[in-house]
Amino acid sequence: MKFYGGVHPKENKITRNYRIEPIPVPPLVVLHLSQHTGKISRPIVKVGDTVLKGQKISEPDGLISAAVHSSISGRVKEIKDFVHPVTGTKLPSVIIESDKLNRSIHCNTKYKEYFRFDRSELVSFIRENGIVGLGGAMFPTAVKLSPPKDKIIDYVIANGCECEPYLTCDERLMQEYPAEIVSGLKIVMYILDAIKGIVVVEDNKPEAYNKLKEVVSRVPNVEIIKVKTKYPQGAEKQLIKTVLNREVPSGGLPMDVGVVVHNVGTLYAIHNAIVKGIPLYERVVTISGDITRSGNFLVPIGTLISDIVKMLNIDISAIDKVILGGPMMGVAVNSLDIPVIKGTTGILFIKSNSKVDDGKYYPCIRCGKCVRCCPMKLMPNFLSLYIEHKLWDKVKMFSLYDCIECGVCSYICVSKRPITAQIKYAKTKLRS
Amino acid sequence: MQQQKFVISPAPHIKANHSVRTMMLDTIIALLPAGIGSVIFFGWYAAGIILVSVVVAMLSELVTNLLRKQHLSITDLSCVITGILFAYTLPPRIPLWIVVIGSFVAIVFGKQVFGGIGFNPFNPALVGRAFVHIAFPQQMGNFVVLPQFPDSITTATPLTILKHFPEQIAKIPEITTLLIGNYPSSLGETSVILLTLGFIYLVIKKHVFALMSIAYLLTISIITFIIAKENIAIYLFSGGIFLAAMFMITDPVTTPVSSKGKVIFAIGCGILTCLIRFYGSYPEGACFSILLMNLLTPLIDNYTIVKKFGMAKK
Numbered sequence: 001m002k003f004y005g006g007v008h009p010k011e012n013k014i015t016r017n018y019r020i021e022p023i024p025v026p027p028l029v030v031l032h033l034s035q036h037t038g039k040i041s042r043p044i045v046k047v048g049d050t051v052l053k054g055q056k057i058s059e060p061d062g063l064i065s066a067a068v069h070s071s072i073s074g075r076v077k078e079i080k081d082f083v084h085p086v087t088g089t090k091l092p093s094v095i096i097e098s099d100k101l102n103r104s105i106h107c108n109t110k111y112k113e114y115f116r117f118d119r120s121e122l123v124s125f126i127r128e129n130g131i132v133g134l135g136g137a138m139f140p141t142a143v144k145l146s147p148p149k150d151k152i153i154d155y156v157i158a159n160g161c162e163c164e165p166y167l168t169c170d171e172r173l174m175q176e177y178p179a180e181i182v183s184g185l186k187i188v189m190y191i192l193d194a195i196k197g198i199v200v201v202e203d204n205k206p207e208a209y210n211k212l213k214e215v216v217s218r219v220p221n222v223e224i225i226k227v228k229t230k231y232p233q234g235a236e237k238q239l240i241k242t243v244l245n246r247e248v249p250s251g252g253l254p255m256d257v258g259v260v261v262h263n264v265g266t267l268y269a270i271h272n273a274i275v276k277g278i279p280l281y282e283r284v285v286t287i288s289g290d291i292t293r294s295g296n297f298l299v300p301i302g303t304l305i306s307d308i309v310k311m312l313n314i315d316i317s318a319i320d321k322v323i324l325g326g327p328m329m330g331v332a333v334n335s336l337d338i339p340v341i342k343g344t345t346g347i348l349f350i351k352s353n354s355k356v357d358d359g360k361y362y363p364c365i366r367c368g369k370c371v372r373c374c375p376m377k378l379m380p381n382f383l384s385l386y387i388e389h390k391l392w393d394k395v396k397m398f399s400l401y402d403c404i405e406c407g408v409c410s411y412i413c414v415s416k417r418p419i420t421a422q423i424k425y426a427k428t429k430l431r432s
Numbered sequence: 433m434q435q436q437k438f439v440i441s442p443a444p445h446i447k448a449n450h451s452v453r454t455m456m457l458d459t460i461i462a463l464l465p466a467g468i469g470s471v472i473f474f475g476w477y478a479a480g481i482i483l484v485s486v487v488v489a490m491l492s493e494l495v496t497n498l499l500r501k502q503h504l505s506i507t508d509l510s511c512v513i514t515g516i517l518f519a520y521t522l523p524p525r526i527p528l529w530i531v532v533i534g535s536f537v538a539i540v541f542g543k544q545v546f547g548g549i550g551f552n553p554f555n556p557a558l559v560g561r562a563f564v565h566i567a568f569p570q571q572m573g574n575f576v577v578l579p580q581f582p583d584s585i586t587t588a589t590p591l592t593i594l595k596h597f598p599e600q601i602a603k604i605p606e607i608t609t610l611l612i613g614n615y616p617s618s619l620g621e622t623s624v625i626l627l628t629l630g631f632i633y634l635v636i637k638k639h640v641f642a643l644m645s646i647a648y649l650l651t652i653s654i655i656t657f658i659i660a661k662e663n664i665a666i667y668l669f670s671g672g673i674f675l676a677a678m679f680m681i682t683d684p685v686t687t688p689v690s691s692k693g694k695v696i697f698a699i700g701c702g703i704l705t706c707l708i709r710f711y712g713s714y715p716e717g718a719c720f721s722i723l724l725m726n727l728l729t730p731l732i733d734n735y736t737i738v739k740k741f742g743m744a745k746k
C-alpha cells in the first residue's frame with residue numbers, strides 16, 4: 001500500500017557515509033527541563049551540587065513528562081531560564097559546568113535479562129532513564145509503552161524511514177548498530193506483548209536495509225520491509241497506512257489500530273537503558289549543510305551549538321541560516337547559544353536561498369497541488385485562505401486539527417504561500 | 433567573535449523549484465504547436481492576431497497593476513496565456529481593432545476588476561470572447577474564404593453547416609482534415625492533433641488533471657451520439673471543444689479544486705455545450721458552457737470537500 005499524497009524533495013544526504021563519531025566533552029551543558037511533550041520536569045539538584053555523567057537531575061512531573069540526566073560530570077552552575085530550541089522562548093534549565101573528568105555513574109544492568117522481569121517494572125525503568133521519542137516529537141516513551149488495558153497491540157513498527165532531507169543520524173545507527181536496534185524492538189515487543197515487529201526502511205538506504213535484514217533473519221517474529229522513498233513516509237500515520245493498510249482514525253492514536261511506532265533511535269536508546277543501564281544523555285546528531293566539516297556526531301544532550309561549532313572547527317562565515325532538525329519540519333534559530341535537546345536530529349548550516357526566504361507570497365491560483373500532495377487528505381488551499389481572512393468556523397470545518405504540519409503544502413505551493421506556518425498560527429490562535 | 437545574524441523563517445526551509453511563472457511558461461509552450469499551426473493554415477495574419485492580443489493583454493495587465501499600485505503580476509505570465517487563448521477563439525480574418533477591444537476586456541473586466549490572478553470567477557479569455565461575440569456578431573461570424581482552401585466556397589464552419597445548412601453537408605472537409613486543422617474555423621481550435629500534442633506536455637508536467645478533459649469529451653460524445661446519431665466525428669473534431677477540453681476547463685483558477693469537483697465541472701460543461709449546440713441559437717457552445725459552469729465552481733467546491741485521512745471504516 002502507499003499513502004496518499006507526499007512529495008519527493010532533493011535528498012541531500014551528504015553525510016550518509018560518515019561514521020558516527022563522538023565529539024569532545026563540552027565545557028558546559030544547558031539541560032532543559034522540558035525536553036519532552038508534556039509537563040516540565042522538576043529539578044532534583046541544587047546550584048553547587050556535583051553531578052556525574054548519567055546522573056538524574058530532574059524527576060518527571062506527572063504521567064506525561066520525562067526525567068533529564070546530566071550528560072557530563074561537573075558542578076551545577078546555575079538553574080535559570082534559557083532559550084529553548086523548539087519554542088524559542090526562555091524555559092527553565094539546569095546549567096552544568098564540566099570538571100573535565102568525565103566520570104560516569106555506575107550503570108544498573110539489573111534488567112539485562114529483561115524477559116525475567118515484570119513488564120510494568122521495565123516501563124518504569126525506561127521512564128527512570130528519561131527516554132523520549134528521538135525522531136523529533138519527544139513524546140515520553142514510557143507513556144507509549146503503557147496503553148490502556150482495552151487496547152491490544154499486535155504490531156510494533158521500528159521506524160527507520162528518515163524521510164527528511166539531509167538527516168542521516170538514523171541511517172548511521174541502522175548501519176552501525178542494527179543488532180541493538182532489533183534488540184530494542186524485541187524489548188518493546190515483550191513489554192507490549194505484541195505478536196510481530198516490523199522494521200521499515202526507505203528504499204534509498206540499501207546498506208542500512210541489508211545490515212538490518214541480516215540481523216532480522218535470525219530473530220523470530222520480526223520482519224523488515226522496504227518502502228518507497230517519499231516524504232513524509234516516516235510520519236506515524238502514513239507509515240502505518242503504508243505497512244499495514246490500517247488507517248488511524250482522525251483524532252486517534254496508532255494504538256487505536258493496534259500498532260505502536262518507535263523511531264530506530266528510540267529503540268537504540270531503549271536497548272542501551274535496559275541492557276546496558278545507560279540513561280538517555282547523548283544522541284546522534286547530523287551536522288550538515290553548506291559546510292565542509294559535516295558528519296554524524298554523538299553529542300551530549302545540552303551541548304551548545306556554539307560549542308559544537310568551536311570544537312569541530314566548522315567554518316560558518318558564509319552561513320546565514322541555522323536549522324535544528326530537518327529542512328521540512330525543523331526550526332530556524334537566530335543564535336548559536338542554543339543547546340541540543342533530546343529531539344535534535346540534526347543541525348543544518350545553510351546558505352540562505354533568497355527565493356525561499358524573502359517571505360513573499362502570491363494569491364492562491366487554486367492549482368490543487370497541495371490538495372493532491374497533503375498526506376492527511378486535507379485541503380490546505382482553503383485552510384490558508386480562511387486563516388488569512390480569519391474565518392475560524394470555516395477553518396475548523398476544513399479539519400485544522402488533523403494537520404500534522406509536515407510542510408508538504410508550503411513546499412509544493414506554486415504561489416509560495418506559507419500554508420504550514422499559517423496553520424500553526426491558527427492552531428495557537430484557536431487554543432488561546 | 434562578532435555576533436552573526438541568522439535568517440529566521442518558518443518551516444519548511446526548502447521549496448519545490450517551481451512557481452506560477454514556470455507553470456504558465458509550460459502552458460505557453462503547450463499552446464505553441466496550435467499557434468504555429470494557425471499561421472500555417474491561415475497565413476501571417478493569424479500571427480498578427482495572436483501578437484496583438486498578447487501585447488494588448490500584457491499592456492492592460494501592466495496598466496492595471498500600476499493603477500492598483502500592486503505587485504506586478506505581469507511577470508507571472510498569466511496574461512500572456514489569456515492573450516493567446518483569446519486569440520485562438522477568433523475567426524482568422526477578424527479586424528485587429530476587435531482583437532484589441534476583446535483582449536482589453538478579457539484582462540480588465542475578466543480578471544483585474546475581481547482582484548487579479550486567483551480571484552477571477554470567470555475564465556478571462558472566455559469573457560473577452562463572449563464580449564466580442566455579442567458585440568460584433570457580424571465580424572465574429574465571418575469565416576472568409578481563404579486562398580488556402582480552393583475547393584471550399586463556403587464561409588461557414590463545419591458546425592454552422594451542420595446546424596443551419598444541413599443540405600451542404602458535402603462541403604465539410606474530411607475527418608483527417610479536421611484532425612490536422614486545415615479548414616475554416618477559429619484560429620487555434622482547428623487542429624486536434626496539435627492541441628493534443630501540447631496537452632500531453634501539460635499532463636507530463638503534471639499541471640493538468642487529464643481525467644477532467646477526458647470526462648468533458650466523453651460527455652459530449654455520449655450526448656452527441658444520443659441526440660445527433662450521425663456525423664459524430666464532425667461534432668467532436670470541429671468547433672472549439674478540444675481547445676476547451678485541454679486549455680479552457682483546465683484553468684485552475686476558475687474550476688473546482690478537488691479531482692471529484694473537476695470531473696463534475698467537466699461533465700456539466702459537456703452537457704451545457706451539447707444543449708447549446710443542439711437546442712441553442714449558436715452553432716458552438718463551448719465558450720458559454722464554461723462561463724456558466726464557472727459560476728457553479730464555488731458551489732461544487734463546497735460539495736466536494738476531500739474526505740480526510742482517518743475517516744475510513746475499519
